[in-house]
Amino acid sequence: MADACCADKTFDGVSSEYRRALVVVIAINVVMFIVEIAAGAAAGSKALQADALDFAGDAATYGLSLAVIGASLKTRATASLVKAASLGAFAVYILATTALRFVGGETPDANLIGGVGLLALLANLASVFILLRWRDGDSNVRSVWLCSRNDAIGNLAVIAAGALVAMTGSRFPDLLVAAALAGLFLTSAAQITRRAMSEQRNLLVGQPAPAGDACAADRDQPTSVSALK
Numbered sequence: 001m002a003d004a005c006c007a008d009k010t011f012d013g014v015s016s017e018y019r020r021a022l023v024v025v026i027a028i029n030v031v032m033f034i035v036e037i038a039a040g041a042a043a044g045s046k047a048l049q050a051d052a053l054d055f056a057g058d059a060a061t062y063g064l065s066l067a068v069i070g071a072s073l074k075t076r077a078t079a080s081l082v083k084a085a086s087l088g089a090f091a092v093y094i095l096a097t098t099a100l101r102f103v104g105g106e107t108p109d110a111n112l113i114g115g116v117g118l119l120a121l122l123a124n125l126a127s128v129f130i131l132l133r134w135r136d137g138d139s140n141v142r143s144v145w146l147c148s149r150n151d152a153i154g155n156l157a158v159i160a161a162g163a164l165v166a167m168t169g170s171r172f173p174d175l176l177v178a179a180a181l182a183g184l185f186l187t188s189a190a191q192i193t194r195r196a197m198s199e200q201r202n203l204l205v206g207q208p209a210p211a212g213d214a215c216a217a218d219r220d221q222p223t224s225v226s227a228l229k
Helices: 002-006 016-043 046-068 073-102 110-134 139-168 172-204
Strands: none
Touching: 016 046, 016 110, 016 139, 046 073, 046 110, 046 139, 046 172, 073 172, 110 139, 139 172
8 A cells, every 4th residue: 555655656856867867967067167157257247157156056956956865855855945045045145246246347248158158058958858857846856947947047048148248238238137047046946945845844744745745754764766757
């Protein structure tokens, strides 16, 4: 009966394929952080720097997601709250530094913004494609998907910023995109927080976890079940 119960549970990341996918995506994010932080400094672009910080944050949070796979639902929900807090911190930092640039600063290099933005978009589309089959799951799995989706959206905005800077000769499109990325980070942080807190509340009152996870109690100890198809 336990097997029948757990057959329909929310995907919790316990899959060798999912682990390998996370390792590949972590490597992509580390490489792109190095590329974008250097390009952002060279171009004087807050949008590129914001996107670079997002790559760094994603690499760290994906590593945390990988570390807690197979742990109890409480541990995974707590890890999700840590990731949400880091997203919120990135957002506040980007908003603060962008606000300072509004009062002064040089126009960034539009060509470099656009070129690196396109490279970052291709990297993130690859990550989205790799993770597509695991876009639904518990808060830990869901947070990985949201970060990857946000990155692809953010890269389109960075490319648009480069085009607008080239057209207008103004630094403001770059700053506006950086602020918009910060808003996207805050929205995702709120979504991850709500889901993780819901999971924790259900555990406290002894109710089943959300999204049909009727076997949450069975995962108070690390599990080694195979991948869910």
